[in-house]
Amino acid sequence: MGEAPAFFGDELQKGYANGFDLKSKGGETSIVVGNRTYVIGGDCEESALSIGVRIFDKTSGEWINPTVLGTQPKPGKGHSAVLMSGDRILIIKSGSNSDDFAWFLEVDTQYVRQQKKILGTEVVAWSRGVRGSAEKPVVISGPSGVGKGTLISMLMKEYPSLFGFSVSHTTRAPRAMEKDGVHYHFIERSAMEKEIEDGKFLEFASVHGNLYGTSVEAVEAVADAGKICILDIDVQGAKSVRATSLEALFIFVCPPSMEELEKRLRARGTETEEQVLKRLRNAKSEIEQGQSSGIFGHMLYNDNLEDCYKSLKELLGLDESMAAPKSSSKVVDLFIDHSVSKIDNKIIINSTNPELEKSSTNMIVLDVSSLKGGSPGRTRGLNIYTMDSILDGWAGIPQ
Numbered sequence: 001m002g003e004a005p006a007f008f009g010d011e012l013q014k015g016y017a018n019g020f021d022l023k024s025k026g027g028e029t030s031i032v033v034g035n036r037t038y039v040i041g042g043d044c045e046e047s048a049l050s051i052g053v054r055i056f057d058k059t060s061g062e063w064i065n066p067t068v069l070g071t072q073p074k075p076g077k078g079h080s081a082v083l084m085s086g087d088r089i090l091i092i093k094s095g096s097n098s099d100d101f102a103w104f105l106e107v108d109t110q111y112v113r114q115q116k117k118i119l120g121t122e123v124v125a126w127s128r129g130v131r132g133s134a135e136k137p138v139v140i141s142g143p144s145g146v147g148k149g150t151l152i153s154m155l156m157k158e159y160p161s162l163f164g165f166s167v168s169h170t171t172r173a174p175r176a177m178e179k180d181g182v183h184y185h186f187i188e189r190s191a192m193e194k195e196i197e198d199g200k201f202l203e204f205a206s207v208h209g210n211l212y213g214t215s216v217e218a219v220e221a222v223a224d225a226g227k228i229c230i231l232d233i234d235v236q237g238a239k240s241v242r243a244t245s246l247e248a249l250f251i252f253v254c255p256p257s258m259e260e261l262e263k264r265l266r267a268r269g270t271e272t273e274e275q276v277l278k279r280l281r282n283a284k285s286e287i288e289q290g291q292s293s294g295i296f297g298h299m300l301y302n303d304n305l306e307d308c309y310k311s312l313k314e315l316l317g318l319d320e321s322m323a324a325p326k327s328s329s330k331v332v333d334l335f336i337d338h339s340v341s342k343i344d345n346k347i348i349i350n351s352t353n354p355e356l357e358k359s360s361t362n363m364i365v366l367d368v369s370s371l372k373g374g375s376p377g378r379t380r381g382l383n384i385y386t387m388d389s390i391l392d393g394w395a396g397i398p399q
């Protein structure tokens, strides 16, 4: 809570409307959602390097400084804001390129509501708009030693440009061949507990006596690389992910028998006898939960490795042609001076620079009809067209 900024009140009424329920002054934009006014921009409490957010609650007449989750956008050369269906605000950053100009400030999504309950504070969450076909992340669970890691390695090796691994945090000690930042982010328990408190994790769980968790940043890093995110997490983690707005494909891998599972765990040779026994005890309840909880839409039996890998590829709809590198997206720069309008699911951004008036590059269309997911991470499924591509028969920009 704090003092109202100088422009609020009468001056806010004088600010220019940007085609929506929006007023802007200096580097700040305000947008009304129900009985609240979100003031976006200006000084950020935590860092001058990101776009700040404050909320004015009309009912109480008080200012709120919310907990801001997700990677925050860096300030650009100004921005416009558009209210999207009451739960999120689209922020369009002037002068930025297509990988950075569309951001969503989530104010009342399922994820934000869930985090409000967990953190007990007012929460908003940033999520960057990502172009493309909005393919779902893949969550793979199963008891320790069943072969999740082996299957994931095979997938990443065959389809390096399609899949990216979400690198988890863990408090367990690294194994001989494991590299920090590649297999896991190895972290002290107290540091991880602090990061959990700070809302840095999409999910976390205590597994076989250690803490494991997927950070928001780990998922964002994969989406930023334009890849489908693969999460290797336990059943508790999968349950938590199901409760977020991250729409994912949930796969559970079963062993052919407990005897075979034990054989694989022992043959891997990475655990002490005590740890092997603990993991085997936990495996029983994990398999029960995996098969009965309704979390997992797909089951795989890892008896013969090659057969199981083939089933995984079928489930993911993969064929050989998808192993080829993807063509890169054309980058579009957003005009510094522009006006914004919304027609159904299309956001039309027109340049107001007179020099561009007659040019076919004076309009950009954001198609938000297939938005998927949301915070934490990225809002996928954003399509961006320029006037050129529209004139070319809506061919669109290659993804």
Ligand SMILES: Nc1ncnc2c1ncn2[C@@H]1O[C@H](COP(=O)(O)OP(=O)(O)OP(=O)(O)O)[C@@H](O)[C@H]1O
Pocket: 142, 143, 144, 145, 146, 147, 148, 149, 150, 151, 264, 265, 267, 268, 302, 303, 304, 305, 306, 308
């Ligand atoms: N179908 C299979 N047949 C025989 N051995 C297998 C099969 N799949 C995996 N393995 C072997 O079993 C061991 C355990 O596999 P992996 O490490 O991939 O399991 P995991 O499910 O990732 O375990 P954790 O959850 O502990 O990380 C490895 O040595 C691997 O080579």
Ligand SMILES: Nc1nc2c(ncn2[C@@H]2O[C@H](COP(=O)(O)O)[C@@H](O)[C@H]2O)c(=O)[nH]1
Pocket: 141, 142, 143, 144, 148, 168, 169, 172, 203, 204, 205, 207, 208, 212, 213, 214, 232, 233, 234, 235, 236, 237, 238
């Ligand atoms: N809930 C989460 N579980 C995780 C995460 N990363 C890994 N795991 C699971 O832990 C066990 C043990 O892994 P190991 O590497 O010590 O053998 C295994 O079932 C993993 O799936 C996570 O981020 N969250």
